[in-house]
Amino acid sequence: MSDAIYGVFFQPAATLRQISEDKPLAKGLILYILVSLLGVIFNQGVESSRDNSILAGGAGWALGALSVFFALINLFVMTGVMSLLADIIYKKSNPSGILACFSFAALPGVLGGAVYYTFFLLGMEGVGAACLFVISIWVMVLGVLSLRESLDLDTGQSVLLLLVPPLAVFFLTAVLLLAGLSLAW
Amino acid sequence: MGKKAFVAAFTIFLLLMSILSLRAVFGPNRQASGKLSRGDAVGIIRVEGAITGDSSASWSGTQTSTDEVLTAIREAARRDDIKAVVLRINSPGGSAVSAQEIGIELDKLRALGKPVVTSMGDTCASGGYWIACSTDYIMANSTTMTGSIGVIMELTNLEGLYGKLGISQEAIKSGEYKDIGSASRQLKPEERQLLQDMVQDSYQQFVDQVAKGRQGRIDQAQLKSIADGRVLTGKQAKAYGLVDGLGNYYDAVREAQKRANLDENGKSVELGETLFWEELMSGSGLSSLLQMRLGPVLRY
Numbered sequence: 001m002s003d004a005i006y007g008v009f010f011q012p013a014a015t016l017r018q019i020s021e022d023k024p025l026a027k028g029l030i031l032y033i034l035v036s037l038l039g040v041i042f043n044q045g046v047e048s049s050r051d052n053s054i055l056a057g058g059a060g061w062a063l064g065a066l067s068v069f070f071a072l073i074n075l076f077v078m079t080g081v082m083s084l085l086a087d088i089i090y091k092k093s094n095p096s097g098i099l100a101c102f103s104f105a106a107l108p109g110v111l112g113g114a115v116y117y118t119f120f121l122l123g124m125e126g127v128g129a130a131c132l133f134v135i136s137i138w139v140m141v142l143g144v145l146s147l148r149e150s151l152d153l154d155t156g157q158s159v160l161l162l163l164v165p166p167l168a169v170f171f172l173t174a175v176l177l178l179a180g181l182s183l184a185w
Numbered sequence: 186m187g188k189k190a191f192v193a194a195f196t197i198f199l200l201l202m203s204i205l206s207l208r209a210v211f212g213p214n215r216q217a218s219g220k221l222s223r224g225d226a227v228g229i230i231r232v233e234g235a236i237t238g239d240s241s242a243s244w245s246g247t248q249t250s251t252d253e254v255l256t257a258i259r260e261a262a263r264r265d266d267i268k269a270v271v272l273r274i275n276s277p278g279g280s281a282v283s284a285q286e287i288g289i290e291l292d293k294l295r296a297l298g299k300p301v302v303t304s305m306g307d308t309c310a311s312g313g314y315w316i317a318c319s320t321d322y323i324m325a326n327s328t329t330m331t332g333s334i335g336v337i338m339e340l341t342n343l344e345g346l347y348g349k350l351g352i353s354q355e356a357i358k359s360g361e362y363k364d365i366g367s368a369s370r371q372l373k374p375e376e377r378q379l380l381q382d383m384v385q386d387s388y389q390q391f392v393d394q395v396a397k398g399r400q401g402r403i404d405q406a407q408l409k410s411i412a413d414g415r416v417l418t419g420k421q422a423k424a425y426g427l428v429d430g431l432g433n434y435y436d437a438v439r440e441a442q443k444r445a446n447l448d449e450n451g452k453s454v455e456l457g458e459t460l461f462w463e464e465l466m467s468g469s470g471l472s473s474l475l476q477m478r479l480g481p482v483l484r485y
Binding site: 002003005006009010038041042044045046048049110113114117118121 | 188189191192195198199202203205206207209210
């Protein structure tokens with residue numbers, strides 16, 4: 001496990017390839033849930049320190065629990081969608097490999113919450129927000145690497161695969177909006 | 186750095202930050218409300234819309250539930266960092282009992298040595314003014330609508346409508362007055378007298394509350410002359426002695442800070458926990474529709 005954790009940070013491509021072959025699903029899911037839970041705890045810490053009576057209270061914890069649940073749902077849905085698209089577009093499929101890779105790829109995300117909270121406590125919230133942004137990009141890059149290594153694609157193909165769902169949603173929304181507007185006129 | 190050393194450092198960092206987070210949420214410097222104590226502050230309690238004893242009132246966003254205000258007042262009493270309270274009232278009044286309950290709790294808070302200042306919004310009339318009388322200082326805007334010292338009980342007689350619809354209501358009752366105020370028939374003279382006595386008694390309690398709260402600032406004769414339900418502007422109310430000063434919300438906060446010897450740039454903290462879903466639902470007006478009542482209710 002420590003090899004995988006270290007590898008995700010320092011040798012992501014090789015580590016994710018190994019994970020996609022070994023498919024340590026249980027470990028991956030536990031890690032993913034832990035990362036989500038820690039995110040909720042850091043967020044609650046920030047909201048409490050901000051005296052935010054709405055988000056620091058019971059409702060905040062309820063929302064946190066919901067966010068963990070939906071993060072897990074999102075992981076499975078993303079895996080399913082990516083697997084389906086890869087099968088349709090590239091005729092390649094490795095759903096359990098993608099799931100394991102995505103679970104481990106989320107690991108640096110936990111640093112986002114922790115680093116943000118550290119800077120928040122130091123009174124440098126702006127620096128924390130910048131770090132959070134950089135770490136989010138890092139997690140996205142790891143998502144691309146996950147697809148590349150688990151499906152044996154090149155980087156461009158992986159990026160395209162990852163962009164297909166948001167692009168499809170964007171175009172569908174645009175078409176629906178245009179249709180609605182033309183009906184209104 | 187070796188793999189194990191990195192993983193250990195990573196885990197320790199996460200653990201440390203988790204402990205700090207949980208300490209911020211549940212730790213000893215956290216007050217009962219769930220807020221951090223970081224220096225003395227003025228607590229802000231809001232009374233918005235009609236005041237009602239219905240605990241689900243806050244869902245509507247146009248009413249204030251007594252429970253909500255009482256909880257906030259008790260929080261102010263419990264928290265050591267809250268040195269004074271500003272009661273921001275924007276209410277046309279509401280249930281007589283609710284106003285009384287809030288007034289009693291405010292008196293207890295003041296007895297603890299925590300000054301309470303009222304800041305009147307658009308309206309602070311009737312039951313809203315009852316509550317304001319349980320505070321140390323009343324600040325109004327010059328155009329605030331206030332006063333309306335009086336009691337009203339409204340009954341609806343639907344007898345004619347029922348007749349047209351062919352509806353007749355039968356009441357099986359244990360006593361003569363058990364269906365007093367029934368919407369299905371005309372009020373009898375002795376029933377009217379009973380209810381009038383109730384209204385008069387409540388009115389007298391209201392006048393006593395104002396007299397007690399405004400002691401030394403308005404004389405009895407003048408109070409009697411204006412305690413006829415009339416509405417006054419903040420400026421008029423100041424002239425009569427119903428209000429201590431003219432100013433806005435921030436002037437009221439400053440007054441509270443002054444009374445508690447707090448720094449002018451000190452912080453103020455909203456009191457009373459509002460659930461996320463309550464915030465989300467506020468303004469829907471849904472529950473105010475559900476809370477429509479027929480029957481005798483005493484209102485200030």
